[in-house]
Structures are given as structure tokens and as C-alpha cells.
Amino acid sequence: MKRRTLLVLVAIAASACDGGGGSTSGAGDAGGATTGGGAGGGATVGGGGEGEGGAATGGGGAAGGLGSGGAPAGPGVTGVLEDEAGQPIGGASVLLCNTRVCYSDNTAADGRFTFLCDAEVPVDFVVKSMEDAGTTPRRGVTMFPLRFLDAVTVDVGSLFVPDLPAGALLGPSSGDPQVLEVGDGLQLTVNRADLAPPPGASLGDIAARRIPPERVPPLPDLGGEEIVAVYALYPFATTSGSPIAVQAPSDMAPGTPVRFRTLSEYDGALSAPVAGEADGAVVTTAPGAGIDELTWIVISR
Structure with missing residues (x-):
């Protein structure tokens, strides 16, 4: 039995997503993403206004050019990965996932990531980093759930990547x-x-x-x-x-x-x-x- 988690969720109907050259893979569980008012965990974006947590912008915003020149016309998400000292983490793997699909990309030198999706709304996603056992200390996984109700771009700000103790x-x-x-x-x-x-x-x-x-x-x-x-x-x-x-x-x-x-x-x-x-x-x-x-x-x- 899989347990549902907490994250800022933006309702999005998953289809295709552009992570700036990242890759796409299917997600394991076929349990189906919760859409609309279902049991998610994070803040809701769109649906008549800005949801709790995460500032939503229109089609321009951080993902300027949505819907033109072949760019995805659906929702998007951008943010920055930071370590516990508040320093950006460049070159780190970041994922945008739901129960149907998972998109991956690497952060820029300033820690920023951006995913632009061609997807119908509503839909749920979670932004998460990858564990890194090669650093000292090891880095754990950050999680930020999103529920998209409208095709907007949300800036989740800086995401806290936890350091791990020896265990x-x-x-x-x-x-x-x-x-x-x-x-x-x-x-x-x-x-x-x-x-x-x-x-x-x-x-x-x-x-x-x-x-x-x-x-x-x-x-x-x-x-x-x-x-x-x-x-x-x-x-x-x-x-x-x-x-x-x-x-x-x-x-x-x-x-x-x-x-x-x-x-x-x-x-x-x-x-x-x-x-x-x-x-x-x-x-x-x-x-x-x-x-x-x-x-x-x-x-x-």
C-alpha cells in the first residue's frame, strides 16, 4: 500500500513536458494521479486565483513564450535548489513526476530549473530532487507537490535540499x-x-x-x-x-x-x-x- 505525500500540487493533465533538454520516463504506480479536489498534499494553483503557497503567473512569467514557436502551451514550474547553507546547487538532477510520467533535467549553475508542459488541467505533480550519496554530507530528497487547475507557470522559489546524518x-x-x-x-x-x-x-x-x-x-x-x-x-x-x-x-x-x-x-x-x-x-x-x-x-x- 502506497501512502500519499505532502507537496505543493498544481493540477495539470499530464501529456508532454519540456525540461530544457531533459528526459522523460514512465512512472511506476498505475494508481492514477488525483485531480481536481482529490486527496493531494500540496498547494493548489489556479482555479480563480493564486493558491496557497507558490506564486502563479500567466502564460508569460518565468516560462515566457508558452504557446508560441512550438513551445508547450500548458502549465509550467520553475524554482531553485538550495543546500542547507542557502547556496544554489548547480548540475543537480531534478524531477517533475506524477503517477503516469516522470520528467528529468539538471539545474543550471545558479540552481535554477524550469519545466514547461503541454498538458490539460487539472493535474497533480511533485517536484523532487535526487539523493546524492557522493557529497559530504550526503544530500537527501526535497519534495514540493503542485496541483495545477489552470495552464499557468508557478515559481516555487527556493527548495530546501536536506543534508543527511550518518544514519x-x-x-x-x-x-x-x-x-x-x-x-x-x-x-x-x-x-x-x-x-x-x-x-x-x-x-x-x-x-x-x-x-x-x-x-x-x-x-x-x-x-x-x-x-x-x-x-x-x-x-x-x-x-x-x-x-x-x-x-x-x-x-x-x-x-x-x-x-x-x-x-x-x-x-x-x-x-x-x-x-x-x-x-x-x-x-x-x-x-x-x-x-x-x-x-x-x-x-x-
């Missing part, structure tokens, strides 16, 4: 379940035998980085819920056949109910909520419950 080493499956301190106070209880990393990834360790509150993208589909904490997880897109119990630091009053969700790796939609509770020092998923993929965890109340 917690996984032991052999004979030691399952394994309680791991994965970073920034987050504790996960996993069964190695049930973990499946994405193609090309290894399962040497699991790491987490808390996203600063001011760098969390808008998640209007949470409704009136308040965000408690958001964590980026590594290895990104690893799935689990059994629930992964979650514990995170919190000073909320004992007995306060909380919810745990993840962002879908495919389109940034929020997963179904997993119940939990605070005890005055931590928040923990309910006994026997947990998340089932390592992407971004969103804890809310």
Missing part, C-alpha cells in the same frame, strides 16, 4: 525488529526482512533529517491540522511490507492525539493517516501501526 546501521534480519535512532531525534522500528529499497539503492543504513518549519511546503489538504514536524528519510522510496513504528520528540501534553503520514514518491500526495499519541516527551504511532515507505514523514495534530 543508523541496519543489522541482519535475524535481529528484527530493529529499533533505530535515525537522526534529529527520530526513532524507527523496522523489520529488515520486509524492506525493499528502490532499484540501485542499498540498505546499509537509514537516516532522517528534520525539515525546518519555514521550509515545509504548504499542505492545504491537512485541513485545519497543525504540522508538528516533517522529516526527510533515506533511502528514499524504500517500502516496507510491515508497519514501521515511528517515535519523534515532542513536548505536547500527554494524551494529545497526532497523525502520521508520508508523501507519495510518485505525486507528492498525502498517505492515509496513521494514528498516534503524545506522552509529554515524544509522539508515537499506535501499537501495531506505522508508515510503509521512507519518503517524507509529516506529523500533525
Whole structure:
């Protein structure tokens, strides 16, 4: 079962997209992108005005020339990848994905990326970076969901690419379940035998980085819920056949109910909520419950 994630979503009907010379590939899950008012995770753009989070512009904007000279006439997205020091990340892989298709490109020297799409609206997409284990420290994945209701170009601004800690080493499956301190106070209880990393990834360790509150993208589909904490997880897109119990630091009053969700790796939609509770020092998923993929965890109340 794949869980839906949080991102700024712009409703777009996916068809073709120009990433400035990038490549296109199909996306794995055929579950179908949520369109219109469905259960997404991010800010909505268009539909009578500017959505929450992300400034939308008309057909000119950052993607000038839309609809002329053979350029795509649909929606678009532009932004800048930044590291934790606020420096642009040039030459990094960036993706624009939903459950049907995934477009890729590399950022310019100033960290900027632009995707222009020939697509009908509404449609959901998520902008995300790629993990980079070759840097010191390692870089995790940023996520920003978008729902396009109109064929506009949205500038998502600077996207925070998290640094990853050393992480917690996984032991052999004979030691399952394994309680791991994965970073920034987050504790996960996993069964190695049930973990499946994405193609090309290894399962040497699991790491987490808390996203600063001011760098969390808008998640209007949470409704009136308040965000408690958001964590980026590594290895990104690893799935689990059994629930992964979650514990995170919190000073909320004992007995306060909380919810745990993840962002879908495919389109940034929020997963179904997993119940939990605070005890005055931590928040923990309910006994026997947990998340089932390592992407971004969103804890809310």
C-alpha cells in the first residue's frame, strides 16, 4: 500500500513536458494521479486565483513564450535548489513526476530549473530532487507537490535540499525488529526482512533529517491540522511490507492525539493517516501501526 505525500500540487493533465533538454520516463504506480479536489498534499494553483503557497503567473512569467514557436502551451514550474547553507546547487538532477510520467533535467549553475508542459488541467505533480550519496554530507530528497487547475507557470522559489546524518546501521534480519535512532531525534522500528529499497539503492543504513518549519511546503489538504514536524528519510522510496513504528520528540501534553503520514514518491500526495499519541516527551504511532515507505514523514495534530 502506497501512502500519499505532502507537496505543493498544481493540477495539470499530464501529456508532454519540456525540461530544457531533459528526459522523460514512465512512472511506476498505475494508481492514477488525483485531480481536481482529490486527496493531494500540496498547494493548489489556479482555479480563480493564486493558491496557497507558490506564486502563479500567466502564460508569460518565468516560462515566457508558452504557446508560441512550438513551445508547450500548458502549465509550467520553475524554482531553485538550495543546500542547507542557502547556496544554489548547480548540475543537480531534478524531477517533475506524477503517477503516469516522470520528467528529468539538471539545474543550471545558479540552481535554477524550469519545466514547461503541454498538458490539460487539472493535474497533480511533485517536484523532487535526487539523493546524492557522493557529497559530504550526503544530500537527501526535497519534495514540493503542485496541483495545477489552470495552464499557468508557478515559481516555487527556493527548495530546501536536506543534508543527511550518518544514519543508523541496519543489522541482519535475524535481529528484527530493529529499533533505530535515525537522526534529529527520530526513532524507527523496522523489520529488515520486509524492506525493499528502490532499484540501485542499498540498505546499509537509514537516516532522517528534520525539515525546518519555514521550509515545509504548504499542505492545504491537512485541513485545519497543525504540522508538528516533517522529516526527510533515506533511502528514499524504500517500502516496507510491515508497519514501521515511528517515535519523534515532542513536548505536547500527554494524551494529545497526532497523525502520521508520508508523501507519495510518485505525486507528492498525502498517505492515509496513521494514528498516534503524545506522552509529554515524544509522539508515537499506535501499537501495531506505522508508515510503509521512507519518503517524507509529516506529523500533525
